[in-house]
Amino acid sequence: MAEKEPHLNGSYPGPSIPPPNQEDKHKSRGCFCCLFGCLWKTIVALILIIVLAIFICWLILQPRMFKVHITDAKLTQFNFTNNNNNLQYKLDLNITLRNPNKKMAIYFDKIEANAFYEGQRFDTENLTIWGFKVERKSTHFLNATFAGQQWMELGANELDFNEEKSVGVYSIDLKCYLRIRFRIGDFIGGDHKPKVKCGLKVPLSSNGNLSTARFETTRCDVHLF
Template structure:
């Protein structure tokens, strides 16, 4: 009875039967494609096992760091950062690389860095330099600055931003934007309390 009813329905409206068949076929193709892509992604992950890049600030020094009565910060900061690619089968291109320096959540320094390529399990040391003068706004007061100077250390954040491209065999694909943040305690210029900079690991965000 059901078969006869469907046959009559198709005879009355063949377009509807054709549409149902096309829809069913498209659904099957879509499901097969999704399964294939999922299996391919899993296989690629198992082959390449991508790891997060890592970064460490090896050294940081302040030749100048003074705040005027008008909150103008004069600075001369040098930093050495080692960036590591731990992947065994994935190379990385770093484009539009920039280094930033912050004090009390306010940016005071900027240094563009040349683009570079990092091979598998390779390390690259970057040496951004920040020098000049910058007017600080709002919350930064002379009292806070003097307190940090008395303590012998300035809490400075250094960031690195870069757009990544990923190289797998001969293929290159656009990757995410990497953001590296490093929270540092940098000895004050001429500090007499014996403070020394300690190598510091950074956090990496995508």
């Protein structure tokens, strides 16, 4: 007769699992902190190197924004008829672009000139057909002509028009949108899109006779961004 297996009370003790090694945990955590610290120091060092390189380039090149002046403006027609809200105009402008930089040439790929009166645009002209380059310490001359007629609704601003008509001097704004590139040696920078704004006080000349007012050379505001 086979012997019975002895009855076991309670659970059978299995193989013992050693507790996790706390020293290994500290080592892995220390390695992670060390890696993160090295990565952070590398990023900070790269940022400092880039900032230092930009500062050194700025000291060497000393870049300056180009300057725009309206040297002459001739307004031979500026008539508004309120029965059909029609503005008839003819405006000629002489514009100078000055590159004051000693080490950078400037490519003007696009100049879109917009003429405004009382906040309303009445004409747009493209002043660059093929584009041009202004060399270092050089000045380029442009002519812009706005002529034609445009529907406008002056509304309450018609009082301002009548007042300026009695004086013979009109407040006309010129806003230009450009696309330019900078050249330093053989390197040509990417496209930049500065904006130019000129607030003009233009006297009206009719039948070839100038009014007592004279146009004064006006410096325009140039914003790279």
